[in-house]
Amino acid sequence: MSEQRETRILMISPDSKLTPDQLVRAVHAMVPEISIKETCYGCLVEGTRETVKKVVEQVRQIYRNEVFSKRRGYPQGDPRRCRAQHGTRPGFTQLEAEWECLPLIQYALNEIDAGNGAYEVPAEKKPIPVKEMKDICEAYR
Numbered sequence: 556m557s558e559q560r561e562t563r564i565l566m567i568s569p570d571s572k573l574t575p576d577q578l579v580r581a582v583h584a585m586v587p588e589i590s591i592k593e594t595c596y597g598c599l600v601e602g603t604r605e606t607v608k609k610v611v612e613q614v615r616q617i618y619r620n621e622v623f624s625k626r627r628g629y630p631q632g633d634p635r636r637c638r639a640q641h642g643t644r645p646g647f648t649q650l651e652a653e654w655e656c657l658p659l660i661q662y663a664l665n666e667i668d669a670g671n672g673a674y675e676v677p678a679e680k681k682p683i684p685v686k687e688m689k690d691i692c693e694a695y696r
Contacts, residue, residue, distance in 0.1 A: 560601065560604070561602070561607045562599055563599070563600050563625065564625050564626075565614060566657065567597045569655075570658040571618070582614065588602060589601065596650070599627065611624045
């Protein structure tokens with residue numbers, strides 16, 4: 556992929572009511588000079604870096620904590636990755652694992668947005684003295 560073009564994955568959180576079709580239609584309406592491919596988890600967006608950046612910013616404004624983005628290393632339809640051309644899919648397992656974590660991330664971001672993001676720093680843990688550790692071990696023999 557050239558330095559001027561970028562492909563991004565827009566992935567919808569499983570807890571969102573948004574569908575990939577709705578996301579694709581919204582992205583199409585944002586910027587006309589972009590290539591979009593609908594996927595089962597959201598869509599792939601490809602275009603100039605500036606255009607893709609603009610799309611990602613607009614998607615974040617509309618679907619704040621529902622759609623997540625990450626850069627993709629290969630352009631759309633690349634024969635090394637395209638199943639239609641018998642390409643491999645080595646990154647799908649990682650993508651699936653990330654997708655499963657999105658509801659937790661979405662919940663945390665929604666809580667922070669709602670002002671419920673109070674976080675208490677845990678007390679500092681100190682190592683147990685060796686003698687105390689020996690006593691604990693001997694007590695449970």
